[in-house]
Amino acid sequence: MSDITLEPPTNVADADYDASLAAIRRAVREFEGCRPAELDVLAGDLDQLARMSDKLAAGRVEIAVFGEISTGKSAVINALLGEQKAAVNVRGGWTKDVWHASWSSAGYVLPGFGASELVLVDTPGLNEVDGAARGEMAHAAADQADLVLFVTDSDLNEIEYRALTELAASHKPLILVLNKSDLYRPQELEDLLAQFRGPRLAKLVSPENVVTTAADPREVEYVIESANGSTRSEWRKPAPKVEELRLRILEMLQADGKSLLALNAAMFAADKTDRMHALRVQLREAEANRVIWSFAVTKSLAVAINPVAVADVLGGMAVDATMIVTLGRIYGIPISRKNAHTLAISIAKSAGLVSVFEAVVSWASSALKALTGGLSTAISQVPQGAAAGYGSYIVGQAARFYFQHGASWGDEGAKHVVSQILANTDKKSVIEQLKDEIRGKISRNVHAESK
Template sequence: MAQPLQCMAFSPPPLRSPSTAERCELLLGEWRSELRLSDRERSALGPELQALDQQLRALKQRRLRVAVFGRVGVGKSSLLNALLEEQAFATDVAHGCTRSQQRRPWRVRIPGIAGVDLVDTPGIDEIAAKARQRLAARVAVGADLVLLVLDSDLTTPEAEALEHLLAAGKPVLLVLNRIDCWPADEREGLISSIRRRLPPGHRDLELLAVASAPRQAVVLNDGRVRSEPMPPQVAPLRRALVELLSQHGALLLGLNGLRAADRFAQRLHQWRLRRGKDNAQALIGRYAALKATGVAANPLLLLDLAGGIALDTALVVQLCELYGLELGGGGARALLTRLSAQNALLGGTQLGIQLLLGGLRQVLLLAAPLSGGLSLAPAAPVALAQAALAVHTTRLTGRLAAAELLRSAERGRLRPASLLRRLARQDPQARAWLQQWQEQSNRPAALKPLLP
């Protein structure tokens, strides 16, 4: 007799949580799709927009870029050749052999990463080569990881470059090249001196000593001394790079995508503020005139205050539209609440003065029949004083609103800077890399030239 079939319980496989790169790609894709740009903005910010989209493509393709950075002649190209185990980058005895950005794929297998490109850059201190220096800075900012190459103690140009990279939230590895040129008993002292010159808070940066193109002195039969090339000594750097990229490659891609989006968001908002400055001045002037006319003509204090609040609310909403910030009524109310908190003292002063002037005007109007109309004479200066106060507070409200709109570039659930801060809170390694960027981003922006 056939046995009845027994149904086997089926349990679906556990859901895999998305990686850091996948989460960043999803959030940045949503932010990018919601980015509304006019034709004029696309034209004015074309290079920045192209760089942003290029970084988002690299994130999607899971392709990392590791760039060398440093002074002329420290052996950046030879270091990359040693990692590649081939002469892919040109080297020369003369300084400044690298004239433009060059990249080569590195044949290493990194879990979760489709490929790694090694990028060579011009020196940062070339004489009469400002364009090359700017190119090197752009490449380093666009890279996911920077190797700052030294060949001696830390110099001023190198320290300034390091500060710039750390302030941008760029992960940096320090590489001390040509360690074979230093006597063994001086190497520890050199490394200690370099660490003392590092920025405070970053003196624990990893520093790897290598020799990308070592040479050994050889005595010939006739007594002459010549140097012969030796195999590169870059194994510590190779191991450190493979370990770092294997553990945090996805995080490096996500961080660089978020930084690129944050840079573009800041440039866009600053551009909108500059473009909207004249229009904002005209808009604030019109609302100031409306409020001044209403206050001067209306004898009722409560209507003055209600009308002023309504005009300020409408002004904020129209400033939001002018600067391209999409806010509904709730957002505008929240903005007004923040403005009121920042300007509480002025608001209390305004209310007190308006009550005093309004009460004085009411008394003068009521006393008109008793004084034969003579008490109406002082009412006009009182009304003018109220109007002047209304103009002043309206202009100040407009400037505060414009300043708040610039700061709002870093607020919101999907703002790149907010995502960077959230990632820093959740990941200790991201927190270490973004430490100086957070300190820099928390400083108040130079708003005065951008405000109406």
């Protein structure tokens, strides 16, 4: 036998917890630093992330009660609380909002937290008529929760089975609650439990996490016999039966409450930040494309209307440098004008665009001599304008790639990136669109001038 004694894994939960809190706080800080236009779109997600961060810091454990309408979710909450806090009604779709009830009577405190809070979260029923939005709310509440009580009152139907599968796939700790047990005969209840603890569901919920309750049992008729032998009957409501559920919840929390909380926050934050990153990428793409197009049009017009502006290659690149500075701002990567200029020229060189620019410049010098003034003459300069605009468009696309990749050309270098962009760009169509833009703008201006 080895005489090495293994250290008990004491602080695993604490380490998980600290790492999770640090990660979620980092994510909140990262997204708080977004530009206002991005924050507008990400505000909802950021709120949820900040809420999760607060929840974790405070040690607030949330238990969401989830399931189809009228299965007795609100009644389960009342029975656990020991008071009638939630509205219970025979009419389905009674609970319209997600709401939270503090479950202090459970007496559970998260290790290391003097004042942690246990919260029961009531949610609207899943298959409520016209309740798609409420179903979403219920799903969102379950996503945030550390533990989900999945309440049903019969064998699972298709919707319930799918919802349970989704929760299990997201590794959410689950307790499957078969409520209204008072309505079943003992044999029926046994059969149902065997079904729930059987192989089909064991993949989703472990058998020890299947419990039965009677949260709001139906009144039963008691026959009372008086001393003189006469009898009368009285309808009484039996006390709710939720003890098995209460114990199971507390056992799970006792075993690894802190880890559950940490794991849940970490997974929630990972999903949220993935989603937020993807959204931010989309926003940036859309904005960058708008910027590139508007600079390409500006360049086209500048060349078509006023060749003086581009009388040398460097002058022509000034518009592109401004575009690159603007793109850098979109991607949160500041770049000086001087560096933007250098970048524009190096992209233009990689793309073989310098010759395009030089051609435009040499044309511009001769156009200058022939220029008689007036916007109407610009009509004949449309092709040169569009060619110059196309150059800016390519410079813009390459710069976008560069910023998208954190100011890097990646392993294959600038030349490769630029040639990919050229290969994937429909030059003819870009030039045609630019021509349309120039003609449109010029004819509007000519029209205005002649007034």
